Amino acid sequence: QQPVQSPQAVILREGEDAVINCSSSKALYSVHWYRQKHGEAPVFLMILLKGGEQKGHEKISASFNEKKQQSSLYLTASQLSYSGTYFCGTGPGRRALTFGSGTRLQVQP
Amino acid sequence: DAGITQSPRHKVTETGTPVTLRCHQTENHRYMYWYRQDPGHGLRLIHYSYGVKDTDKGEVSDGYSVSRSKTEDFLLTLESATSSQTSVYFCAIGIGNETQYFGPGTRLLVL
Numbered sequence: 001q002q003p004v005q006s007p008q009a010v011i012l013r014e015g016e017d018a019v020i021n022c023s024s025s026k027a028l029y030s031v032h033w034y035r036q037k038h039g040e041a042p043v044f045l046m047i048l049l050k051g052g053e054q055k056g057h058e059k060i061s062a063s064f065n066e067k068k069q070q071s072s073l074y075l076t077a078s079q080l081s082y083s084g085t086y087f088c089g090t091g092p093g094r095r096a097l098t099f100g101s102g103t104r105l106q107v108q109p
Numbered sequence: 110d111a112g113i114t115q116s117p118r119h120k121v122t123e124t125g126t127p128v129t130l131r132c133h134q135t136e137n138h139r140y141m142y143w144y145r146q147d148p149g150h151g152l153r154l155i156h157y158s159y160g161v162k163d164t165d166k167g168e169v170s171d172g173y174s175v176s177r178s179k180t181e182d183f184l185l186t187l188e189s190a191t192s193s194q195t196s197v198y199f200c201a202i203g204i205g206n207e208t209q210y211f212g213p214g215t216r217l218l219v220l
Binding site: 002030032034040041042043044047049087089096097098099100101102 | 144149150151152153154157167168199207208209210211212213214
């Protein structure tokens, strides 16, 4: 079953923060976050494996609440380069991922 | 760049014709995947492979078959293309225990 992402779209000014949520009705083993720019392939950002785990990548970090079966991606002090569509991928197992339908993020000057 | 190429990058074909897309990797990874991406649906898994001649179905496998006779190549075949198979197709490889890296994609238009 496809995880649900929210919001579907968000527009920010440079320097503002954003949160993208990903929730699943099924028990999760791992959550993977990707960013895709228009016309390009998805690019891996990070993976979270344990409940309550938090990871960071530059000014982008994420948390994973295994009990609530949800993950959140935090973008701090957004830059123009952060624009794109963000996908979460989830799976009960380690290999087969099910992706959400994406959150479109636009950062304006 | 995880050493993944896809061919062709663009293809236009007619309904009812067979089509084969190729995914090639240079780093000997065991796991490979085929996804399709359509507006509003994100990425959906078609088939995946966990070794030479070892494949399994994903959530949208109807109308597609795959083959993996060599570690480096994973082929996706549309036996008889339909307009509903117009999509962008991404191949991915599994690196380490968890991470998937995607190829550049193939845009397929079925008329």
